[in-house]
Amino acid sequence: MEETAQTVALVTGGAVRIGAAICRRLASADILVVIHYRTSSSQAEALRQEIVAAGGQALTIQADLHSAESCAELIERAWYKCGRLNYLVNNAGVFRRDAVTDFVIEQALEQVWLNAWAPLILTREFAQRCPTGGAVVNLLDRRIHGLDRTYFSYGISKRLLENFTYICALEYAPSVRINAVAPGAILPPRQPGGEPAPPAGAAPLGLHPSPDDIADAVYFLLTRTCITGQVVFVDGGQHLHGQIF
Numbered sequence: 001m002e003e004t005a006q007t008v009a010l011v012t013g014g015a016v017r018i019g020a021a022i023c024r025r026l027a028s029a030d031i032l033v034v035i036h037y038r039t040s041s042s043q044a045e046a047l048r049q050e051i052v053a054a055g056g057q058a059l060t061i062q063a064d065l066h067s068a069e070s071c072a073e074l075i076e077r078a079w080y081k082c083g084r085l086n087y088l089v090n091n092a093g094v095f096r097r098d099a100v101t102d103f104v105i106e107q108a109l110e111q112v113w114l115n116a117w118a119p120l121i122l123t124r125e126f127a128q129r130c131p132t133g134g135a136v137v138n139l140l141d142r143r144i145h146g147l148d149r150t151y152f153s154y155g156i157s158k159r160l161l162e163n164f165t166y167i168c169a170l171e172y173a174p175s176v177r178i179n180a181v182a183p184g185a186i187l188p189p190r191q192p193g194g195e196p197a198p199p200a201g202a203a204p205l206g207l208h209p210s211p212d213d214i215a216d217a218v219y220f221l222l223t224r225t226c227i228t229g230q231v232v233f234v235d236g237g238q239h240l241h242g243q244i245f
Contacts, residue, residue, distance in 0.1 A: 006030070006031070006032045006057070007030070007031045007032065007086045007087070008031070008032045008033075008034065008078075008082045008084055008085050008086050008087070009026050009031050009032070009033055009034065009085075009086065009087035009088070009089060009222070010034040010036060010061075010074075010075070010078045010085055010087070010088050010089070010126075011023050011026070011033060011034065011035060011036060011089040011091055012036045012065070012074075012088075012089065012090055012091050012092035012119075012122065013036065013037070013038075013091040013092030013093065014033070014034075014035040014036050014037065014044070014047070014089075014091065015035055015036075015037040015040040015041075015043040015044035015047055015060075016040055016043050017186075017211060018091060018139065018183065018186070018211050018214050018215070019035075019089075019091045019092070020043070020047050020211075021210075021211035021212055021214065021215040022089055022091060022214070022215045022218050022219075023035055023047060023051065023058065024047075024050075024051065024215065025212070025215035025216060025218070025219050026087070026215075026218075026219060026222075027051040027054070027056030027057065027058055028054075028056065029219060029223075030056070031086075031087070032057040032058070032059075032082060033051065033056070033057070033058040033059075034058070034059055034060075034061055034078045034081070034082065034085075035047055035048060035058055035059070035060045035061070036060075036061050036062075036063060036074065036078075036092065037060065037061075037062055038062065038063065038064055038065070038092070041060075041062065044060040044062075045060060048060050059081060059082075061074065061077060061078055061081065063077070065092060065114060065118040065122075066110075066113065066114070066118075068117075068121050071118050071121040071122050071125065072121065072125045074122065075122060075125040075126055075129065076125075079129055084131070085126060085129065085130060085134070086130070086131070086133070086134050086135070087134065087135050087136070087137075087222045088122060088123065088126045088130075088134075088135075088136045088137075089136075089137050089139070089218055089222075090118075090119035090122060090123065090136065090137070090138045090139060090161075091139045092114065092118070093111075093114055093115040093139070093157075094110065094111045094114045094115060094154070095151070095154055096111055096151075096153070096154060097150060097151055097154075098151070098152050098153050098154075099149055099150060099152050100149070100152055103152055103153055107153070108152075108153035108156075111153040111154055111157050112153060112156060112157045112160065114157075115154065115157035115158060115160075115161060116157045116158075116160040116161040116164060119138055119161055119164070120161075120164045120168070123136050123138075123164070123168055123172075123178065124168075126176075127168075127172045127175070127176045130175070130176055132174075132175045133175075133225070134175065134176045134177070135176065135177040135178070135179070135221070135222045135223075136168070136176060136177070136178045136179070137178075137179055137180060137181060137218045137221050137222055138161055138162075138164070138165050138178070138179075138180040138181075139180070139181055139183070139214075139218075140158050140161060140162055140165075140180045140181065140182040140183075140231060141154075141155075141158045141182055141183065142182045142183065142184045142233055142235040142238055142239045143155050143158065144158050144159050144162050144182060144231075144239075145182075145233075145239040145242055146239075146241075146242055161180070162180065162182075162231060165178055165179065165180045165229070165231065166229050169228045169229030170229065173228055177221075177225070177227065177228040178228055178229065179221040179227060179228060179229065179230045179231070179232070180221075180230070180231045180232070181214060181217045181218055181221065181231075181232050181234055182231055182232065182233045182234065182235065182239065183209055183214045183234050183235060184203065184208060184209055184233070184234065184235025184236055184238050184239075185208050185235075185238075186208060186209065186210065186211060186214075202238055202241065203235065203236030203237050203238040204236065204237035204238070204240060205236040205237050206236065207236045208235075208236060209234045209235060209236065213234050214234050217232050217234045220232075
């Protein structure tokens, strides 16, 4: 075990997309980042090297989160590698299209497991070990405000994780703070010629969030000691419409 006095954060699904942006943001704040991945080993290692080259600290850890045992083992292994964990970001998940009329039960249950139950178990294992002052941020989706007909199982899983966020915030206070970020659709890559993609007209602010916007919100919630049980929407205000998807 390597003892460290530095703040340590475990980010599940941290190798790519939003997870990678979160890892970069935390590392820029002198937080030692544990980059979890399942199959994205090359991306995780590339991100680790990028963070180290920029003066930060990071390490990678592989785990499959399809069972309660593997979730508990991930927390144990991360703790053993670093000597402590201060923050947990539950970002890993599955985003698969289905509907009430055609869902496959095995695939639906997998989404609910990976998007809700696995984060709950990770949170429980983390909270049992974490020193006072620890924090958890769950990644939800702005679709929790609306009726999602096109991503039926996914929508259910994120609503369940929202409820877990509130329950756990009460259960683990005052030692551990638990909040969530609900992103909207991520800003598409820049178009040829460097021009930004057209704004999101359905959002009151007329724009999509970027991964960095979401990472900033995660960092804010991890480090604010008087906030718990909150869901922060980072979606340009689109959740205010209460849509049917």
